[in-house]
Amino acid sequence: MLAASDLAELIAFRHALHRQPEVSGHEAQTARAVLAFTADSQPDDRLTDLGGHGVALVYRGTTPGPTVLIRSELDALPIAELSDVPHRSQIPGTGHLCGHDGHSTILAGLARLLGRQRPASGRVVLLFQPAEEDGSGAAAVLADPRFAQITPDYAFALHNLPGLPLGHVVLEQGPANCASVGLKLALTGKTSHAAEPHKGISPAQALAQLIPGLMALGQGGALTPEFRMVTLTHAQMGAPAFGISPGHAEIWATLRTLTDAGMAALRAEALTLAQQIATAQGLTLDHSWHDDFAACTNDPVATGLFRAALMAEDIPLIAGDMPLRASEDFGRFGAAAHAAMAYFGAGEHTPALHNPDYDFPDALIAPGIRAFHRLIHTLLG
Incomplete structure (x- = not known):
């Protein structure tokens, strides 16, 4: 697993992303930062400018098997950040106030692990998706002709959720987002x-x-x-x-x-x-x-696998007020794969998503990486 030095570098990477947020459709610099940080993992394939500024990193096993896609988002919000954290936004009127910087950091940590040891079989696709906040990104990625090269059998994602205890997870089969x-x-x-x-x-x-x-x-x-x-x-x-x-x-x-x-x-x-x-x-x-x-619905097969991975990693599962009224464009991947999204608690008293003082908790980086890495190991060995 990742060492303390790895986690320190990942936290620094998230803070760097947080300082330079880019809104939907304009994530060119963020995509370059992801590519630079993950270069040492030497993915077997890299797709860039996917559905806009999207990046897909592919890690292949040595024997045939399913394709597992793990997705994060690149974009920030057109909201001025009102915060006194040292890594606050340096871009006027723009802020990572939904935690996409943290989600992408979790995938960057997965890339580091996969660079050290490939899956035994199949493929892992780490998708850094553009333009989630306006609902256009997933549709654009799916419409990109190159997506056929990485069509997944399984797709997983997480989102942080203030109001839940820090590090506790809500994951239910069926409707997840409106x-x-x-x-x-x-x-x-x-x-x-x-x-x-x-x-x-x-x-x-x-x-x-x-x-x-x-x-x-x-x-x-x-x-x-x-x-x-x-x-x-x-x-x-x-x-x-x-x-x-x-x-x-x-x-x-x-x-x-x-x-x-x-x-x-x-x-x-x-x-x-x-x-x-x-x-x-x-x-x-x-x-x-x-x-x-589109509506986001958690597939029963994918949900069962995700829940098993969380339990194996001793990440606490709790009941939550699901589904959410808020929307999430990850739902579009459910048309192509067994798909499920989990909600990781960001703290009961944390500012709400899209608040001007929201900041993704760095404490969620390690459990997010562990959960996804366990899923990959379960499905691909």
Whole structure:
């Protein structure tokens, strides 16, 4: 296993990543840092610029066997870090406030172990995925023609989770994260003088109807298969002036369901409602979809293997409030492999994910490496 000196170098590596965060789609420097740090492990294959700035390191056994993919994320958030840690972000308005720097450090530690001893059989693929935060990264990796070279039989990931005891893990079979998607609606009519609003076509009434109408489509509640929630995130109308009756408005909403089938139905209903209201008011409607996350479901086979690895490493498993309303684009790998994601407690009193003062606990690096390394050993020897 890793020595104390290895862990010290890994912690320093995470701190270096933390200082230089890059948002989704712009992780070129982070990818270069990963490649430089893992170069000594001499992977048998390296895929770069995978689905954007993604990096895949491949370690081969000497006999045939399954392909096991372990995934982390490269990207940070467009949120200014408000922290006094020595390794705080040096990039204004950007911070590793979801812990992806820690997840990638865990994979870098795995690379070090695999460089010293390859699996007996099959292949290990360490995937440093781009653009998780906006939901585009996993889809882009899967759509990259080179992904066919590393198609996995099994896929595993972890995410840190504040609110759980440090180092304790929640891992349940079945739904793990909700599907979600952002919907932008643009309503276009015609401006007019504020003294003559009847000579224009204002979107005001449509906007006033859409706000409660969209919210009524999904009001949250228990996370049953029928769960659906619509969250309004932004609305604007017209120019900031008193002399103009507006001719344009936008409303943004996040749609959330427990299942992909539920999401398909909610999308259709939201668009139908918007079109009906726009037509009744004489407006043109345009729409676009953003931050598209599929539901994340833990496969029973992969979940059983992951739980066994955690138990073998004496990493405590606890019951948790699952599934999560938050989304996670790792779910897309479940279409190609037996896939499971575990949630590692980051501390009961740790700032929440996406808080401006969040910092990944370095104490999770070693157990994360141990859990994944045990999984690899179990499946590939």
